[in-house]
Amino acid sequence: MALIVQKFGGTSVGSIERIKNVARRVAKWKAAGHDLVVVPSAMAGETNRLIALAREIQPQPDARELDVIATTGEQVTIGLLAMALLDLGVKARSYTGWQVKLLTDSAHTRARIVSIDEKAIRDDLAAGNVVVVAGFQGVDAKGNITTLGRGGSDTSAVALAAALNAHECHIFTDVDGVYTTDPRIVPEARRLKTITFEEMLEMAGAGSKVLQIRSVEFAGKYKVPTRVLSSLTDPMLPVADEARSGTLITFEEDPHITMEKPVISGVAFARDEAKITVHDVPDRPGVAYAILGPIADANIDVDVIVQNVGVDGMTDLSFTVHRNDYARAMKILKGQVQSHIKCRDVTGDEHIAKISIVGMGMRSHAGIAAQMFRSLAEEGINIQMISTSEIKITVVIEEKYTELAVRVLHKAFELDQE
Numbered sequence: 001m002a003l004i005v006q007k008f009g010g011t012s013v014g015s016i017e018r019i020k021n022v023a024r025r026v027a028k029w030k031a032a033g034h035d036l037v038v039v040p041s042a043m044a045g046e047t048n049r050l051i052a053l054a055r056e057i058q059p060q061p062d063a064r065e066l067d068v069i070a071t072t073g074e075q076v077t078i079g080l081l082a083m084a085l086l087d088l089g090v091k092a093r094s095y096t097g098w099q100v101k102l103l104t105d106s107a108h109t110r111a112r113i114v115s116i117d118e119k120a121i122r123d124d125l126a127a128g129n130v131v132v133v134a135g136f137q138g139v140d141a142k143g144n145i146t147t148l149g150r151g152g153s154d155t156s157a158v159a160l161a162a163a164l165n166a167h168e169c170h171i172f173t174d175v176d177g178v179y180t181t182d183p184r185i186v187p188e189a190r191r192l193k194t195i196t197f198e199e200m201l202e203m204a205g206a207g208s209k210v211l212q213i214r215s216v217e218f219a220g221k222y223k224v225p226t227r228v229l230s231s232l233t234d235p236m237l238p239v240a241d242e243a244r245s246g247t248l249i250t251f252e253e254d255p256h257i258t259m260e261k262p263v264i265s266g267v268a269f270a271r272d273e274a275k276i277t278v279h280d281v282p283d284r285p286g287v288a289y290a291i292l293g294p295i296a297d298a299n300i301d302v303d304v305i306v307q308n309v310g311v312d313g314m315t316d317l318s319f320t321v322h323r324n325d326y327a328r329a330m331k332i333l334k335g336q337v338q339s340h341i342k343c344r345d346v347t348g349d350e351h352i353a354k355i356s357i358v359g360m361g362m363r364s365h366a367g368i369a370a371q372m373f374r375s376l377a378e379e380g381i382n383i384q385m386i387s388t389s390e391i392k393i394t395v396v397i398e399e400k401y402t403e404l405a406v407r408v409l410h411k412a413f414e415l416d417q418e
Contacts, residue, residue, distance in 0.1 A: 001033035002166075004168055007154060014045075039134075040135065046076075047150075051069075064144060074136055097139065107299070112148075121160075134156075154211055157215070159218050169227070180266045185406050192247050195247060195249055274349065276330065282341065290341050306318045323350055355397060362390065381397055
């Protein structure tokens with residue numbers, strides 16, 4: 001039959017009973033004749049608990065030692081899941097990330113995958129085992145334990161699926177697919193049967209929490225068909241039915257994608273951003289690098305960037321960062337950067353939100369931006385920054401208008417309609 005990689009999130013393995021349910025689900029797929037590699041996260045809340053313990057010892061934990069601590073959550077889960085499978089009479093073996101070995105660079109707490117040695121996995125599959133691999137973790141060239149960043153189990157699963165040339169990668173989570181927007185804000189939001197990798201990448205980058213963005217990048221780069229499914233359904237749901245459920249993330253040229261995609265596929269939002277503005281900087285070549293270079297050197301990701309038209313040879317540069325990086329970014333800018341480029345001031349705002357509309361149909365339809373801006377204006381929502389790509393339009397607004405903006409745009413583009 002097929003080789004399937006299945007990933008189960010923290011909620012899916014959040015208790016012993018849920019781990020047993022995961023084992024029943026995996027055993028069902030194995031009984032149907034499929035080869036299975038299973039990638040579980042730590043139990044829900046466990047990684048946060050471990051990080052909190054580390055911070056009781058050291059308020060800013062050493063990154064190398066924090067990785068050593070944080071990876072133990074997944075190590076517990078893989079052992080428990082392998083035992084649950086063995087208890088059902090299913091042959092299973094568990095591996096940590098460094099046993100596989102999943103080789104990464106040395107950027108502790110946010111490492112990137114370099115290569116995967118899949119030989120041991122293939123040998124175990126050939127022997128009839130279900131292989132259970134810890135997500136979120138790997139090892140660098142010097143043998144140091146590393147982690148891939150929060151949500152890294154998704155990336156582990158897709159990377160393993162790519163290395164093993166799997167038929168599909170299943171991401172089991174506490175939702176039953178990808179929706180047009182968050183149903184908790186818009187009850188009329190619809191589950192999408194299919195979405196392209198390009199759209200999913202933009203949605204993830206814009207704040208959709210269903211999949212971790214690096215996992216989508218991997219899936220698109222290596223063309224791994226990826227399906228988002230719910231782990232909270234009946235674990236004994238027939239394989240044929242489960243294989244057609246959820247949302248399939250696939251390719252634009254794939255026959256699953258209809259000839260005429262909707263203009264807009266979804267509305268995404270992020271409330272965990274902050275805006276920084278560097279005022280009155282010299283409008284000359286290299287000034288943007290002088291500002292953003294030190295930010296990049298500190299491993300801080302920058303998202304939306306806007307440079308205003310200046311007067312008298314001066315200009316303003318605004319950009320957004322994750323709210324967790326805001327204090328560090330401000331410290332860098334008010335220190336070395338401000339003294340180096342002689343700007344007038346550096347100001348920030350932690351109370352902003354990023355709202356995005358995403359859709360392949362933007363490529364062939366005019367007036368989408370105008371419709372978005374008009375819909376927000378009619379509700380008195382001011383736009384502070386605008387960023388666009390071929391299939392996405394993003395605006396930065398005051399955080400207090402987030403839910404209103406999402407509802408307005410979802411209705412304006414008729415996303416509640418089939």
